[in-house]
Amino acid sequence: MxxxxxxxxxxxxxxxxxxxxxxxxxxxxxxxxxxxxxxxxxxxxxxxxxxxxxxxxxxxxxxxxxxxxxxxxxxxxxxxxxxxxxxxxxEPVVQAPFRHVLLLKLYFGRYAKQNSLINHLKTDQNNMKEKIEFLKNVKQQVETKWQGDAEADYWLITLDYGLSMLEARLAWCERSLIRLEKKSKGN
CATH class of the missing domain: 1.10.10.10 (Winged helix-like DNA-binding domain superfamily/Winged helix DNA-binding domain)
Known part of the structure; x- marks a missing residue:
């Protein structure tokens, strides 16, 4: 192909x-x-x-x-x-290969220092929070400034996707941090 x-x-x-x-x-x-x-x-x-x-x-x-x-x-x-x-x-959508460095490091986490992995997750968590806030602001601008524009609904659909993905990733970060922090304390 x-x-x-x-x-x-x-x-x-x-x-x-x-x-x-x-x-x-x-x-x-x-x-x-x-x-x-x-x-x-x-x-x-x-x-x-x-x-x-x-x-x-x-x-x-x-x-x-x-x-x-x-x-x-x-x-x-x-x-x-x-x-x-x-x-x-x-044309049908063909998905690109998925690559995520943090997931790769976590997958091989047994060989890493737990504090390093925890720090990676905290950095990702902070990045997700910043991106969520940014996209919420963009969404609000589109809803107010571009209301009635022919393209606004399509922009909002992509913004909703981005917010949903970021919120899911943030929740995953929080669950993963709890697990690794427990592990590092020996529980």
């Missing part, structure tokens, strides 16, 4: 929903929106944009039509890009 570059669909989706943008603008928008569940590196973004240009999925605007009045390379989705994006939305 041919490996699919899903990054191109994230880019096409941003160009479709927001209009023409520079690579920098795409990266900034992605960090603020899809970046919570789909990260893009700058090292991957520009080669993907060039490949998409070559395939005719996007086109480059003329310099005098530059985004934001600045002299930057700005891209817009083409009809071919729109068709590819819409076709991708209909």
């Amino acid at each position: 041919k490996k699919v570059n899903h990054s191109q669909f994230a880019i096409l989706g941003h160009l479709l929903s927001q209009g023409p943008m520079s690579g920098y603008d795409i990266r900034k928008l992605a960090e603020e929106s899809t970046g919570h569940f789909w990260q893009e590196s700058m090292g991957h973004l520009y080669p993907t944009l060039n490949k998409m240009l070559g395939e005719g999925l996007i086109s480059e605007l003329e310099k005098d039509q530059a985004c934001g009045g600045r002299e930057r390379r700005c891209y817009q989705i083409t009809e071919k890009g729109l068709q590819r994006f819409e076709a991708w939305l209909e």
Whole structure:
């Protein structure tokens, strides 16, 4: 099976929903929106944009039509890009392999210092609390600022998923900490 570059669909989706943008603008928008569940590196973004240009999925605007009045390379989705994006939305979802370093360390925890594992879990627990608060604030903003927007319901669906996953992971951290703290005390 041919490996699919899903990054191109994230880019096409941003160009479709927001209009023409520079690579920098795409990266900034992605960090603020899809970046919570789909990260893009700058090292991957520009080669993907060039490949998409070559395939005719996007086109480059003329310099005098530059985004934001600045002299930057700005891209817009083409009809071919729109068709590819819409076709991708209909394709079955193939899950990427799951990798979680903390789980790997815990799995081999018998060979680790218990305090190290406890500290790893506490760090993860704190990270989850911060992320939950952040996403709750984003959700509140979307519900108030974007109420009635055609895309708001879809954003809220992804925010709800993120919150549910983070809350489940936080609960798991708390249960795991109790177990390891008991173990380290010899109970």
